[in-house]
Each structure stands twice: as C-alpha cells, then as structure tokens.
Amino acid sequence: MVLLFKLKNLRLGCSLFSCTFASKTRSFVVGDLKPSHFTLHPQFLYRYITTEISPTQNDFTVTYLINSCGLSSEDAISASKMVKLISPDRADSVLALLRSHGLSQPQISKVVKCCPRVLSSCPEKTLSPKLQFFSSVGVSREDLARSVAANPLLLTVxxxxxxxxxxxxxxxxxxxxxxxxxxxxxxxxxxxxxxxxxxxxxxxxxxxxxxxxxxxxxxxxxxxxxxxxxxxxxxxxxxxxxxxxxxxxxxxxxxxxxxxxxxxxx
Structure with missing residues (x-):
C-alpha cells in the first residue's frame, strides 16, 4: 500500500510539470490533468503570472525617457520616480527649447538624468528666460550648452x-x-x-x-x-x-x- 501511494504521488508530480502558462493573456492551460487528479485555482495562477510582469513595462514616462531623452532603461526607471508624464506635449517643448540653445542629444540626456523634473517645467516662463539671460551677457551658444549639461541645476534656480x-x-x-x-x-x-x-x-x-x-x-x-x-x-x-x-x-x-x-x- 505504501508503494502504491508513492506511485500515485509521482504521477501527480509529473502532471504538474505539464502545466503551461500563457502570461501575455494571463490565461492558463493544464496538461492531461483530470479534475479527479488535480485542481489549480485560477486566482492562484493570476497572482503568480502578474508578479512576473514589471509594472514599468507599459509606463509612458519610462518609455518617453528612453525613446525621446536617450536614457538607459535603468536610468529611465530611476528618473520616473521623480517625474510623471501624462502626455508628451510639454516635455517635447522642453527638449525642443534645449536643442534650440545648442544642446546635443547626449547633453540633453545628462540634463534629464540629473533633473528629470525639468521635463515638466514651463519652457516659456521658467526655462527660456534663464537661457536667454546668459546669452544676453555674452555666454556663447557652445559654452551655454556645455555649462547647462555640466550643471543642470542652473535650470532649476x-x-x-x-x-x-x-x-x-x-x-x-x-x-x-x-x-x-x-x-x-x-x-x-x-x-x-x-x-x-x-x-x-x-x-x-x-x-x-x-x-x-x-x-x-x-x-x-x-x-x-x-x-x-x-x-x-x-x-x-x-x-x-x-x-x-x-x-x-x-x-x-x-x-x-x-x-x-x-x-x-x-
């Protein structure tokens, strides 16, 4: 009887390995298991699958920071903790303003990485006056871009x-x-x-x-x-x-x- 009991447990273990999880659709398919042998509650499967999905995978802010600002995935996830973008409109205007003052893409990436909140600043009222001031006192386009990239806090004071x-x-x-x-x-x-x-x-x-x-x-x-x-x-x-x-x-x-x-x- 003990031997028969162990054999049944072995068959149940093999059946468990035949389960196939479809994580994209959050559904599940169980192999040749019969209800009399094994029952896995759908709620348990849902919890298992969703814990494997990163909450940032579909996050708009992270995607924008990577695709538009040139940040790495790691830096984008870190920066997304300090700024939340609902739409690209204001952020696009900020990037356009920085480019118009001579900042290259690598320089813009440094600015955003250091000060992510700059993307939510008002380009016309907050950022542009500062950039124009330094230009008006004789700072060249190249020196302005270099200094802002090296010290992005200039845009925040x-x-x-x-x-x-x-x-x-x-x-x-x-x-x-x-x-x-x-x-x-x-x-x-x-x-x-x-x-x-x-x-x-x-x-x-x-x-x-x-x-x-x-x-x-x-x-x-x-x-x-x-x-x-x-x-x-x-x-x-x-x-x-x-x-x-x-x-x-x-x-x-x-x-x-x-x-x-x-x-x-x-």
Missing part, C-alpha cells in the same frame, strides 16, 4: 532671486567678460549656497584689507577659492596670514589658492 543677483554682485567687481569666464569655469557660483559663501568670503577679505585689484583677480581666475564654506575659508585665510603673506600682495591670492586646493574640491 530662480532667475530673479539667484541668477541675476549673483551676476550683479560679480559685475560690481569684475568685467562682463570675466563673468563669462567665471560662468564657463564654475557655473555653480550662480546657485544659492555657493553665492552666499562668495559674498561672505569677499566681505571677510575686504575687512582684512585686501585691495579691490586682488579681489578682482581672485574672482576672475580663482572663483572656486571663494566658493568654499565660509568657516573653512576663514581658517585658510588665517593660515596664509600666519605664513607671512601680505593681503595687499598678489602673492596672498596665489597662496590662498594653493591652500584651498587641499580642501575637498567643490
């Missing part, structure tokens, strides 16, 4: 509250041509936190007696130095003074740059 005040502050000390150089080298200076540190650090140098000529050299050629966090910057300035450098000498700027290079780069 406020023109009136961040970009324009930073420009005006720099313009009060250096020429427009040198501001363009600053933008090309360290466009992050136009972001909020860096700008605040620059103002505080320049104020400290003025209080200590650094002449405007040296400050202009510092801003024009070594702006990354004054972009350091204010407290750390003050410590480095103290070290340079202890080394015997005079704030009125251009050598102080060179020494400051050398010591700031030891701090974690921005």
């Amino acid at each position: 406020s023109l009136r509250e961040r970009i324009e005040p930073t420009y005006n502050f720099l313009r009060s000390m250096i020429s427009e041509k040198n501001i363009v150089t600053v933008f090309k080298r360290r466009s992050r200076v136009f972001l909020g936190n860096h700008c605040n540190d620059v103002v505080l650090n320049i104020g400290l140098l003025r209080e200590l007696g650094m002449p405007q000529s040296s400050i202009s050299v510092l801003l024009s050629h070594y702006v990354h130095v004054v972009m350091h966090e204010h407290n750390k910057f003050g410590e480095v300035v103290g070290e340079v003074k202890e080394m015997g450098f005079n704030l009125e000498s251009s050598n102080f700027v060179f020494a400051l740059n050398a010591l700031c290079g030891k701090i974690r780069s921005l």
